[in-house]
Amino acid sequence: MTRHILITGVSRGLGLALAQKLLDAGDTVSGLSRHLSADYETLQKKHGKRARFKAFDLKQASHIKSEVFDDFLPFDLPLHGFVNNAAVAYDDLVTNLDLDRFRAMNEVNVLAPITLTQHAIRHMLFNRVAGSIVHISSVCAHTGYKGLAMYAATKGALEAFSKNTAREWGERGIRSNCVVAGFMETDMSASLSDEQGKRIHSRTALKKATEIESVAAAVVYFLKDGSSSITGQNLFVDSGTI
Amino acid sequence: MHDPNLNVANVLTELLGIVNMVRENKGQLLLGELTPEMKLREDLGFDSMDLAELTVRIDERFKVDVFEAGLVDSVDEVLNRIGGGKASKNN
Ligand SMILES: NC(=O)c1ccc[n+]([C@@H]2O[C@H](COP(=O)([O-])OP(=O)(O)OC[C@H]3O[C@@H](n4cnc5c(N)ncnc54)[C@H](OP(=O)(O)O)[C@@H]3O)[C@@H](O)[C@H]2O)c1
Numbered sequence: 001m002t003r004h005i006l007i008t009g010v011s012r013g014l015g016l017a018l019a020q021k022l023l024d025a026g027d028t029v030s031g032l033s034r035h036l037s038a039d040y041e042t043l044q045k046k047h048g049k050r051a052r053f054k055a056f057d058l059k060q061a062s063h064i065k066s067e068v069f070d071d072f073l074p075f076d077l078p079l080h081g082f083v084n085n086a087a088v089a090y091d092d093l094v095t096n097l098d099l100d101r102f103r104a105m106n107e108v109n110v111l112a113p114i115t116l117t118q119h120a121i122r123h124m125l126f127n128r129v130a131g132s133i134v135h136i137s138s139v140c141a142h143t144g145y146k147g148l149a150m151y152a153a154t155k156g157a158l159e160a161f162s163k164n165t166a167r168e169w170g171e172r173g174i175r176s177n178c179v180v181a182g183f184m185e186t187d188m189s190a191s192l193s194d195e196q197g198k199r200i201h202s203r204t205a206l207k208k209a210t211e212i213e214s215v216a217a218a219v220v221y222f223l224k225d226g227s228s229s230i231t232g233q234n235l236f237v238d239s240g241t242i
Numbered sequence: 243m244h245d246p247n248l249n250v251a252n253v254l255t256e257l258l259g260i261v262n263m264v265r266e267n268k269g270q271l272l273l274g275e276l277t278p279e280m281k282l283r284e285d286l287g288f289d290s291m292d293l294a295e296l297t298v299r300i301d302e303r304f305k306v307d308v309f310e311a312g313l314v315d316s317v318d319e320v321l322n323r324i325g326g327g328k329a330s331k332n333n
Contacts, residue, residue: 075302122298128267171291 004028004079005223006120008058008113009086011037013186014136018083018216023047025220030073032056033086058086058112059104069119078127081223082120084113084135084158089188091147102150109154114161117176121169130173134222135162136215137178139238143203159234166232175231179218182210182238205240253304253324254278257317260299264292278318300324 009015010031030052044051054072124131141155165176258276308323
């Protein structure tokens with residue numbers, strides 16, 4: 001069966017890789033990000049109408065119902081999954097916390113994903129779809145890294161939200177899980193120096209960066225029926241961070 | 243009321259269809275009639291999850307989120323929310 005999956009942050013990085021994987025498998029993707037990237041446009045050329053796109057800034061969480069759902073995801077287009085992938089990382093020492101930057105990060109990493117989940121579940125209820133929700137968390141919510149306390153807090157919030165969503169909506173067959181990613185080589189981690197990268201990798205069993213493909217494959221697994229008895233879980237795809 | 247052709251009788255008929263969709267899914271008997279004084283929990287047998295489904299179906303049909311402005315208890319209150327307080331009084 002082919003599915004219709006909403007993914008945030010499809011312009012690059014993990015979200016793009018995931019969109020590509022699902023499209024190649026015949027699924028329909030509704031992608032959100034602020035920019036339509038050349039890479040996503042290439043996917044649109046290849047997959048036509050199955051590669052849907054809406055330019056949307058997740059800082060506008062209060063516009064999600066009208067702009068994302070009413071306009072872009074009407075009820076007559078059943079939704080089988082939602083992948084909360086887009087996020088921003090504001091890093092600094094706790095003692096340097098800038099409240100405005102912290103608020104902005106929370107809007108994108110926590111408020112918008114929770115609001116998207118609200119409407120995704122409503123959509124699934126309307127169409128009686130036993131849908132799957134997947135949040136992308138980060139290993140830093142479990143293992144401390146200097147400078148990432150505020151960012152890690154947003155991921156911890158999502159993990160708690162996911163577990164409770166799983167409990168609340170399980171009786172309707174709706175599942176919620178987290179894929180806890182290790183450090184991947186994307187734009188988000190581009191500001192790390194080689195030295196920092198080495199130090200992070202040395203904390204893993206595999207001694208290397210987490211492969212985007214491996215994280216995307218774990219997300220696909222949670223979206224498919226093969227994981228139908230798994231909910232409320234965190235799956236670590238992190239090169240074995242120890 | 244967003245649609246000028248709607249009056250209380252029509253809305254009640256549409257609501258009955260929506261209520262029965264929710265009841266059918268739970269294996270409950272279909273209701274033959276819906277009256278304004280009926281209570282959503284006691285008379286319709288809805289729990290909070292059923293009420294969430296009801297909300298979505300009403301939102302889809304009438305473009306009104308009936309629970310947005312606080313809890314509703316009876317069919318009459320649902321009618322009021324749908325009609326912005328006018329429907330059940332004027333018709
Ligand atoms: N990279 C890592 O090492 C790492 C490690 C653990 C977990 N993660 C998590 O993995 C996920 C994917 O990260 P990534 O590495 O692929 O990041 P990335 O390369 O920086 O991509 C982030 C994506 O999110 C979108 N985005 C950012 N801000 C947005 C906003 N305000 N509104 C809408 N879209 C927005 C971006 O698109 P636009 O710029 O076009 O809006 C982009 O498509 C994130 O949840 C991240 O926290 C990453």
